[in-house]
Amino acid sequence: MPKVTEExxxxxxxxxxxxxxxCVAQDGFHRTTMAAVIRESGLSAGAVYLYxxxxxDLIRAIAETAIADVAVVVEEAAEAEELPDPERVVLDLxxxxxxxxxxxxxxxxxxxxxxxxxxVRDPEVLEIARGEAGRIAAAWVTYARRAIxxxxxxxxxxxxxxxxALMGLLPGFMLQRLVFPDVTPAAYxxxxxxxxRH
Amino acid sequence: MPKVTEExxxxxxxxxxxxxxxCVAQDGFHRTTMAAVIRESGLSAGAVYLYxxxxxDLIRAIAETAIADVAVVVEEAAEAEELPDPERVVLDLxxxxxxxxxxxxxxxxxxxxxxxxxxVRDPEVLEIARGEAGRIAAAWVTYARRAIxxxxxxxxxxxxxxxxALMGLLPGFMLQRLVFPDVTPAAYxxxxxxxxRH
Amino acid sequence: MPKVTEExxxxxxxxxxxxxxxCVAQDGFHRTTMAAVIRESGLSAGAVYLYxxxxxDLIRAIAETAIADVAVVVEEAAEAEELPDPERVVLDLxxxxxxxxxxxxxxxxxxxxxxxxxxVRDPEVLEIARGEAGRIAAAWVTYARRAIxxxxxxxxxxxxxxxxALMGLLPGFMLQRLVFPDVTPAAYxxxxxxxxRH
Amino acid sequence: MPKVTEExxxxxxxxxxxxxxxCVAQDGFHRTTMAAVIRESGLSAGAVYLYxxxxxDLIRAIAETAIADVAVVVEEAAEAEELPDPERVVLDLxxxxxxxxxxxxxxxxxxxxxxxxxxVRDPEVLEIARGEAGRIAAAWVTYARRAIxxxxxxxxxxxxxxxxALMGLLPGFMLQRLVFPDVTPAAYxxxxxxxxRH
DNA sequence: TATGAATGAGATTTCATTCAT
DNA sequence: AATGAATGAAATCTCATTCAT
Numbered sequence: 064m065p066k067v068t069e070e071x072x073x074x075x076x077x078x079x080x081x082x083x084x085x086c087v088a089q090d091g092f093h094r095t096t097m098a099a100v101i102r103e104s105g106l107s108a109g110a111v112y113l114y115x116x117x118x119x120d121l122i123r124a125i126a127e128t129a130i131a132d133v134a135v136v137v138e139e140a141a142e143a144e145e146l147p148d149p150e151r152v153v154l155d156l157x158x159x160x161x162x163x164x165x166x167x168x169x170x171x172x173x174x175x176x177x178x179x180x181x182x183v184r185d186p187e188v189l190e191i192a193r194g195e196a197g198r199i200a201a202a203w204v205t206y207a208r209r210a211i212x213x214x215x216x217x218x219x220x221x222x223x224x225x226x227x228a229l230m231g232l233l234p235g236f237m238l239q240r241l242v243f244p245d246v247t248p249a250a251y252x253x254x255x256x257x258x259x260r261h
Numbered sequence: 262m263p264k265v266t267e268e269x270x271x272x273x274x275x276x277x278x279x280x281x282x283x284c285v286a287q288d289g290f291h292r293t294t295m296a297a298v299i300r301e302s303g304l305s306a307g308a309v310y311l312y313x314x315x316x317x318d319l320i321r322a323i324a325e326t327a328i329a330d331v332a333v334v335v336e337e338a339a340e341a342e343e344l345p346d347p348e349r350v351v352l353d354l355x356x357x358x359x360x361x362x363x364x365x366x367x368x369x370x371x372x373x374x375x376x377x378x379x380x381v382r383d384p385e386v387l388e389i390a391r392g393e394a395g396r397i398a399a400a401w402v403t404y405a406r407r408a409i410x411x412x413x414x415x416x417x418x419x420x421x422x423x424x425x426a427l428m429g430l431l432p433g434f435m436l437q438r439l440v441f442p443d444v445t446p447a448a449y450x451x452x453x454x455x456x457x458r459h
Numbered sequence: 460m461p462k463v464t465e466e467x468x469x470x471x472x473x474x475x476x477x478x479x480x481x482c483v484a485q486d487g488f489h490r491t492t493m494a495a496v497i498r499e500s501g502l503s504a505g506a507v508y509l510y511x512x513x514x515x516d517l518i519r520a521i522a523e524t525a526i527a528d529v530a531v532v533v534e535e536a537a538e539a540e541e542l543p544d545p546e547r548v549v550l551d552l553x554x555x556x557x558x559x560x561x562x563x564x565x566x567x568x569x570x571x572x573x574x575x576x577x578x579v580r581d582p583e584v585l586e587i588a589r590g591e592a593g594r595i596a597a598a599w600v601t602y603a604r605r606a607i608x609x610x611x612x613x614x615x616x617x618x619x620x621x622x623x624a625l626m627g628l629l630p631g632f633m634l635q636r637l638v639f640p641d642v643t644p645a646a647y648x649x650x651x652x653x654x655x656r657h
Numbered sequence: 658m659p660k661v662t663e664e665x666x667x668x669x670x671x672x673x674x675x676x677x678x679x680c681v682a683q684d685g686f687h688r689t690t691m692a693a694v695i696r697e698s699g700l701s702a703g704a705v706y707l708y709x710x711x712x713x714d715l716i717r718a719i720a721e722t723a724i725a726d727v728a729v730v731v732e733e734a735a736e737a738e739e740l741p742d743p744e745r746v747v748l749d750l751x752x753x754x755x756x757x758x759x760x761x762x763x764x765x766x767x768x769x770x771x772x773x774x775x776x777v778r779d780p781e782v783l784e785i786a787r788g789e790a791g792r793i794a795a796a797w798v799t800y801a802r803r804a805i806x807x808x809x810x811x812x813x814x815x816x817x818x819x820x821x822a823l824m825g826l827l828p829g830f831m832l833q834r835l836v837f838p839d840v841t842p843a844a845y846x847x848x849x850x851x852x853x854r855h
Numbered sequence: 856t857a858t859g860a861a862t863g864a865g866a867t868t869t870c871a872t873t874c875a876t
Numbered sequence: 877a878a879t880g881a882a883t884g885a886a887a888t889c890t891c892a893t894t895c896a897t
Binding site (some may be wrong): 479484485486487488489490527569572573575576577578579580585588589592596612613615616620621622623624625626627628629630631632633634635637638640642646647649650651653654655656 | 662682684685686687688741770771773774775776777778783786787790791810811813814815818819820821822823824825826827828829830831832833835836837839844845847848849851852853854
């Protein structure tokens with residue numbers, strides 16, 4: 064009952080979350096029916112409700128996963144031993160977001176857009192988003208500090224402000240991916256490069 | 262008589278759209294019921310359906326309005342007689358987006374987030390978004406060209422790439438407004454300024 | 460919109476309550492499905508929910524009706540110009556309860572039993588029951604006073620205590636009707652007569 | 658081995674019935690879920706279904722217990738060596754019903770009300786109720802005979818009719834306990850005393 | 856005997872839309 | 877043009893019961 068069950072539990076939750084991710088990337092949270100998630104997960108209705116109290120609970124789990132995924136990627140980049148310059152870091156990050164989606168078989172930015180929309184109306188999702196956004200912002204501040212030290216940015220730049228601007232580029236990329244599917248990480252990052260080059 | 266009717270029609274549509282905007286900023290598109298819109302608009306169910314074929318039609322009208330509002334603002338900035346530098350233009354734009362929301366009594370970024378989410382699942386909304394995004398992108402290209410000419414940006418910068426990056430900053434701002442309501446246009450633009458300063 | 464609608468509204472509610480009464484007398488509150496009430500009422504699901512917020516609301520309406528019907532009967536008896544003796548009053552009341560049920564096409568005691576059971580678990584139904592029981596108790600006190608004056612009861616009897624005992628006879632009758640359907644008002648009242656006769 | 662097993666079996670059944678009694682007194686039969694009974698009993702789902710075929714079976718066991726408890730009490734009173742007068746017998750019985758509930762930690766009248774309601778819709782529960790009611794009625798007839806002999810009641814009273822009326826007083830008491838929790842056995846019995854005194 | 860995760864039929868409720876007036 | 881009561885398909889969620897272990 065102890066370890067096996069706990070793992071089993073986690074695996075089942077994962078199974079359900081994955082199923083819902085596939086649905087949500089297509090139909091959004093509110094056009095995704097529980098019936099669809101149940102079908103896609105291969106479980107029964109009862110089983111799904113054994114692992115998630117209700118649909119909103121499941122939505123929150125997805126929201127958490129989606130933003131946490133991005134947060135991890137940004138943290139890794141900020142703490143990389145060899146610090147990349149800003150253009151390079153934006154290139155890496157956008158590329159990894161694209162890759163992450165492909166690995167999951169789900170376009171991550173589509174889910175992210177749903178999550179932001181949901182944060183507008185569910186205070187609990189907003190709180191989750193705020194928490195993860197805090198982590199992301201902190202990672203960017205770390206990056207900014209190191210980038211200033213490394214001479215990538217002006218010595219008198221203020222790390223927190225710089226962090227905000229750099230952080231803002233990611234949602235911009237995700238939204239553009241939706242509207243212009245041919246926007247590549249390379250092209251996007253190059254745009255930043257043009258801005259920063261003297 | 263046709264003209265009066267046409268005006269009347271437009272006024273009624275506006276009245277309904279305004280009502281739905283208020284609802285959507287709170288509850289999102291799919292948690293906003295037609296009953297709520299009807300109540301908020303002060304009209305009857307029948308009347309609303311006289312001006313909009315169905316809910317999706319109304320959603321599309323909102324989507325169009327919301328993004329078009331932003332597009333107009335960007336176009337104006339790009340064509341300003343006296344060209345502002347990039348920091349300044351981001352300051353102006355983010356500020357005008359905030360002001361626009363206050364003028365409508367609705368936080369515009371909340372509606373924008375809904376619209377993007379809806380574009381994920383409704384191809385027609387995606388098409389609208391694509392069209393408006395095209396206008397916005399074009400305006401940014403215009404701006405980039407003039408900014409290069411004006412010496413705000415490196416001479417060898419490629420306008421279309423620069424446009425993408427600058428354009429990407431706006432969604433980033435809107436999302437941050439949701440999560441950290443105290444992010445100001447000034448702070449956000451200053452972050453860009455730090456990045457661009459040598 | 461004014462008077463016609465109000466009457467219409469009342470008629471619809473009555474229609475639904477009647478339909479549910481028929482169901483409840485057979486299946487009890489919790490085995491009566493809304494689908495059954497909807498079918499029996501001849502309306503649509505939406506219409507039923509237009510007049511009652513939810514099933515519990517409908518249950519409460521039934522509870523109120525059922526006990527109020529009994530209360531009215533007892534009040535009438537207590538205020539009758541020509542005061543009947545206790546045996547007679549119990550005969551009249553039990554008979555009228557039986558008649559009332561036949562008039563409605565529903566055995567009233569079956570619904571009453573459901574209502575009492577529901578009062579155990581729904582505080583709001585309990586409150587309704589308490590209110591109506593208060594009216595019934597008051598009516599019995601009135602009767603007891605007059606019966607003492609009329610010499611039907613000992614001069615030193617205490618009206619409130621007598622009221623309680625007399626009042627207690629009615630549920631006893633209703634329950635016996637369920638278990639022994641051949642118990643008649645006449646037989647039941649005669650039992651009381653035997654008790655009271657010297 | 659069979660005997661030990663049989664005792665064990667009985668103990669387990671008792672354990673489950675007690676658990677359900679606590680649930681039913683609060684929530685009624687149909688709002689009591691098997692999950693609640695399982696939790697309250699401290700057993701597993703499988704175990705409960707080892708001792709009771711299904712929920713209805715368990716409901717019937719409760720129904721039987723609840724009414725049988727009352728029946729035993731009435732029988733004891735009817736056969737008491739020293740015959741109490743009617744007021745006294747009603748006092749004793751109502752008091753013992755209250756005590757019985759306290760001994761079980763469950764207000765018995767609440768369960769009784771559920772049982773009557775259930776008898777309305779489950780013919781098998783009705784049959785149980787009828788059987789126990791028959792025993793109770795018979796006990797009252799016995800009492801009535803002896804009470805006539807003892808001079809507590811008129812010599813020409815008909816025992817079966819008197820039995821019905823006396824019997825009817827108990828449900829009346831139980832219902833009043835629900836609605837007016839401060840009704841005491843003493844007050845209730847005194848009301849009958851007032852009625853009977855010349 | 857005992858467990859408790861899993862099942863899936865079925866219950867309640869909502870809500871976009873229509874249409875007689 | 878305007879009304880708003882009515883519709884009914886569809887969505888979410890529950891819960892009695894089973895069965896592999």
